[in-house]
Amino acid sequence: MMTFRQLPATNTGDHSMTQILSATLKAELKNSRIAANIARSTAEVFAEERHFSGNVQEFGHTFELAVSEAFTNSVNYRDPSIKDITVTIGFEEESNALTASVTDMNAPFNIHPPEPEITEYPEGGFGLLIIWKLMDEVSCSREGQRNALSMKKFISRP
Amino acid sequence: MNIAESTINGIKVLSLEGVLNAASSPKFKAYLETADHSGPMIINLEQVEFIDSSGLGLLVRLARQKKSANEALKLAKMNDRVKRVFEITQAHSLFDIYDDIQAAAGN
Amino acid sequence: MNTGSVQTLIVLREEEHAWLQDLFRSRHPMLVTLCNKPFIEYLIDFAILSGSEALRIASDSPITDLENYCRNGSRWGITIDYAHILPEDDQERLLEKNRQFCSRGKTMLIEKTLFVAYDKKNDYRLWLRACPEGVAVSGTSGSITILGNKQENAIPGPGPGPSLPMLLTIGEYYRLADDTLKNADRYILPGYSSEPDCFLGRNVVIQKGAEIRKPVMIGNNVQISAGSIIGPGAIIGSNIIIDRESVVSGSILMDNTFIGEQLEVKGRIADGSLLIDPESGATLQMEDPHLMSVIQPGASTKQIIRRLIHALAALALLIVLALPFLVLRPLLGLRRNWHTKKRLFPPGATAKKLTIEQVVIRPEGADGRLAIALSIDRYPSLFQVLGGKLRLIGHRPAVSSDTSTISSGCIAMNPAVFGYAETEEWPENERDELMVDHYHLLHSGSLNDIGLLLKALLNKKHM
Structure with missing residues (x-):
């Protein structure tokens, strides 16, 4: 089931940039493809509305890919006793940047894993590498039992 | 994801279509494991609309198998979205990449 | 299918321009500027002058910054795309890998080349039409090969073709920059030129008492302070400040360089905090991010x-x-x-x-x-x-x-x-x-x- 709700910006008391937002969109999803598609459409509409001077499709693909990778990470690192995992994806708009967040109930993880050595034909380990290469800012916060991976991309210089 | 198999010049061509992500790559993996896929191979990526690290990991695995068997694996007709994933990860350095299937088959 | 169109295939191999990469590490060699214009743009210009409608850059190494700069080529009115080759690919293999691109018509294959010397007044479409299949221009600094020209009656070109000047050392780069500035009318160079041998970019502030001597080229967002002497033979990039009473002559200042006050830069190349002597190839790395003097706390x-x-x-x-x-x-x-x-x-x-x-x-x-x-x-x-x-x-x-x-x-x-x-x-x-x-x-x-x-x-x- 997919639920959308408009959430007011929360004042968490810290001084992070997330407070700037007046509205966030959140969806609880079980299907990574739906999450990735929502991410692409959201990013494309965002870029078009902001009259993005670059390639709008590429901007959309950036978010589609990053959210797909984050979603796959959430599924791969879930508690093995959980069969069906629900991941929450969210988007936060700023005047010059879009942030996608992927929240799960997994154990904390290292967002700086070693980069795979490509000449050794690695089969995995590309997920976070792709996210870091695509995005301008990546961070992970722990809120209670939840991991929230935030991925931010600017459309123009701040 | 759909997989279509054909032969050009005696070389097996796998044409992939659709999405190659964590959900669909087990299907591709099972396909590669069930039948005999020895010999040179071309993978046509023209109709792949989306690939992520899971799909890429499978292709890298296949490349390693082909390399250790001393058999050729060529990728053909990569679109921009697929190319971008290969570039970000540097995986393009592991493959022979052609813009034409006939040329990949040595025709 | 041969539709008679012309396209250009530029092949970049990492090892070929390593000397330039070693000096200017922050950018791809093709984005290093010659007279304030990146090398790749000279190649694009020449591709257009010879009638190319499409251009492909095939590289054996990551070229993200080059892709971000050229994008799809719409800026120049030519379609640009990108392909990957492997370092071990020979010419035959790389042509196979790009067969579809080359099959559209005549292909101009540019290899090992950073720079093509051309004259915008010449008609290189005629030159290309008349070139028989095979190597058209070749030298130690690259080659241009024509493919798919099946014309039976190809006759030698009506005018001079392009040339590939020696460009394998920083000294040759320095001399080429000087030569390009002196022959500026052959190229399409950036900046406004109301008189020969003098090119000025946007937002150039020249304070009273500063002296500009031709030939000179100045990029965008440049401030030249009082008492400075710029030129002759100065190529000043963009985003540059030259402080009071400094002299810059016979020198190249790459983008984003600050020249502190009362400095003399003669016969040098400066790039941020790097100072190069083009003749010996010696380099000097300053500790500051710019070539500038230390801030002294005032009285x-x-x-x-x-x-x-x-x-x-x-x-x-x-x-x-x-x-x-x-x-x-x-x-x-x-x-x-x-x-x-x-x-x-x-x-x-x-x-x-x-x-x-x-x-x-x-x-x-x-x-x-x-x-x-x-x-x-x-x-x-x-x-x-x-x-x-x-x-x-x-x-x-x-x-x-x-x-x-x-x-x-x-x-x-x-x-x-x-x-x-x-x-x-x-x-x-x-x-x-x-x-x-x-x-x-x-x-x-x-x-x-x-x-x-x-x-x-x-x-x-x-x-």
């Missing part, structure tokens, strides 16, 4: 007067902006468009850190835009100027970055509410901003500061 009485003037001006602003602040602040709070960000200054330093609080307002809604136009976001910080903790105008740390890439050693100064960099339109990154801040910190006096403050307040970019 203490001057400093006290300056602090006092800053405090008085801050007080004036506090009074003038009090009413708008009192009206807009609650409104912005209600609309959740008032956000504070605390940060430590200087970044990376361990001792004597100062906590500064910056306000971020989005330019949304009439209130948001008005607040930014009136600099309401700076209002709370003005109180810190009264207390002497902040300067009113000086170096303003960027709001967006928590971890500055700039070494804090060169900004031994109090942070400020307004940045000197905000008086200019051009600074694009922290490095540029630091360059402007540094310049004014060296030269601005108390009264100048007030003038610059007004300029910062009224700057369109800042608003």
